Amino acid sequence: MSMFHPHNDPELRRLYQVTQESEAMGDPDASEFDTGRAEHPQESLDHIEVEALDDADNRDLDEEGSGPPESIDDATNQPISVAVSDNGLQAYAIIRVNRRVANSTIKKALEENGIIYGIDEGAITELCSDEGPRGFPTIVAKGDKQGAGTNAVMHLYFERAPKPTITYDEQGQADYKESGVIQQVRKGALLAKKTPAERGKSGTTVTGEKTSGRMGRDLKIVAGAGTKFEDSEGLRLIAQRGGVVSLHKGNEISVSDEYIIEGDVDFSTGNIKFDGAVVVRGNVLSGFKIVATGDIEIKGVVEDAEIHCGGNLQIRGGFIGKGKGIARVCGETHIRFLENQNVICNNDVYVAEEIVFSNVTCGGELMVKFGKGTIIGGVANARRGIQMKVAGNLHHQKTSLISGQNKSLTERYRLAVDPAPALVIMKDRIQTALDSLVKRKYSDNEELTKEESEAMDYLYKQMAGIDGWAEEIGKIREKMDHEITKLEANAYIRIEQRVYEGVTVTIGNRPRVIDKETGRSEFRLADGEIDNIVTKK
Template structure:
């Protein structure tokens, strides 16, 4: 554009083309069409023109006209910077406010102040805020400057998490919320590396629980899954829906309560109340504990001293009793409650049958003179008819029930106690329906069971000789009337 007879109007473009600055030198003689001249310069360099650009040029030219001896320059065009997009972000809700729970009288249980961020199925865990694209910019040449797009978090979730279209994050199952790196999930395994004490509070968890240290006095762990405690269990409560592995043993000080939905394995049990729905395994000893095992108790190296152990299935231990003067009672092959119910039924049946016979005689007498009955006798005969039918129904139900109880006992009990080393004098052993008070030390390996007649016997597992249990113990049959009454009942 510049030529010898035209003023040297200069246009300076910034390196990023975001700014165009127009220079009018001193003494430049602009013709009347000075605005047009400047516009032409901008046009030649490709600068986009707009009303605001033209207004700036007019202002600059006007300044020059007023004061032509000075250099004039002005930024006449500016680009628009791009606005970058926001990255995707995760806003997690505050979980578990650990509200202090007050009882009706205002007392606070600090045992219940759990510090665990547990969630329930359906809980809203937070929100995933989506990334934004931002806004593109433009330079003075009209070229688009693309905005930086917001990045995705690349969040990984599994089936435990639902991300709704509106971004809300919902727990699909109960458990612990785990957010590690870009992974978010609800896990049903709770691992606690510390003791269970006031720092953790009681643990109630829908899943499996692993405790790396000790469960302190008076604390409670309840899990619908399995519980694994590496340290000792003190006078605490453990309730496992499935299995429990109490590696450090149980030192219960007469206050520990252990309830296991399936199998329990532990090193030792001392002064605790234990209920195991299936099998029990104890590595060393049971001391002064009250134990009910619905399945088997197999522990070849375990000694039982001063405890009350009831095993429905087979039982295999090292030693029963000790030199200490503490009462030890081992029951094998009885189903708690069922044997008692069977005895009650068997006791009731002959009484009902005897009563029926009385009514039957009275009814038979009336039947012989049915055509000459007084109105009162006719009513009595109707009554007897119904009473006999009712008693027949009752007898049938009891017999059926007794059969089912026998089936239960056959299925869930096993009259089989094996002792590897020693049964000390003074211990009580209940083997099926037989109570035995052992009167002398008995050296193992021995097997306590019943013979084909149902009598209790002891088998020496080395010589394989069988001896009546009464040779070693004072024995007594529980529900001795059971067999005879059952026979009488037919």
């Protein structure tokens, strides 16, 4: 008994084809690897899973070599022949004689051909029976298929494309300005986790040979700017800083401390709240708000909007509106022009062209030195000084220029009043209470209660500390008075070209109304009065 190739026999070629088709249709595992992707349970986590794509190596493992082999010794004249499929997972036997054949005969043929694994005793018994098939192949042994591996999966802990959300106020009204499209993360936040690829189960051929399972396709998470791996295997990616998280091509994840808006701040973006710097390449429309802990740069125009900036503010297009907008800035402020708006800044303010009917308060200097360089209307209050080209206009528009004021310091100085009068009254009251207790205890020989004795000790201590309090308060007032005097002495209001009638200049708490149009001027405080040191020269 020898091995044969059934395709060399024209009579059996069609029977083999029918057998293969029947086998594929009847195999319950035939679709297990149809997609080349192993099934795996999904984790119940609030994240997105990105699975590695399959390649050619993860095809259906039964696609090749699942049928009888293409080349087997021509043995059509043999009563019993045995064949093994090319992939080694199936063994076939053909009986060509029309009589019963002993099971041992088939088993011996299998053994002689090295077929020792997955032998199907039932199939052999049926084949050898009187009613068994004759003249075409029957599967008498099956091996174990090697398994396809599980592909690697990337779990994202942020939205790949966040969608706007609608919030509602206490009255149930929708607030479309609070859309929340910025996806921010804190330092140390988990951004992505990788489940590694796994190898499939091993297989065994009908000749007993072990075959390794296929390895699932791997993927790599790339740590972009502002991120790092928490482990050495590159399985857990965390934020190295706070900011906005983004997923890029090639599974690169980054966290930026700068949030860039390519267009306008409007209903498409909603209000902006960001822990870092913000860049707006368009305009900021009326009614919207930007809050950022870092710098804010706006390429276009800001209308009646709110700007809260923890760093430096730059508005390249200008700040305009109907007086309903406000900019609060911790650092410096740079604006092209101001019209009907409000600015409060801790440091210097630079306006490139003009300030019209606006209110500006800053803790440093206010510079309006380029372009028209005018301040018309409103109030400009700069602690250290103001520089401009022109103040007011021909229509005598009321314009207030103030320098040398520190409202917080002035208020503290006012509250720290001279303690002398109050302390005299306090000392008299303490002394009266002490005299009464002393008289009762020593002159009238009365025994004081425990509470009265404790009160007498407390009053003695208070009397001893009054003079110390007065001295301490006096030092505080003296220090604040020195700071106020120094601030007023260094404050200035400098107008390089012209100051019109209707302008009021104030240094410290001393105002001066300009009642006559004047050319180049610089106002400073001298001997308690405001002098124009240019005209005085």
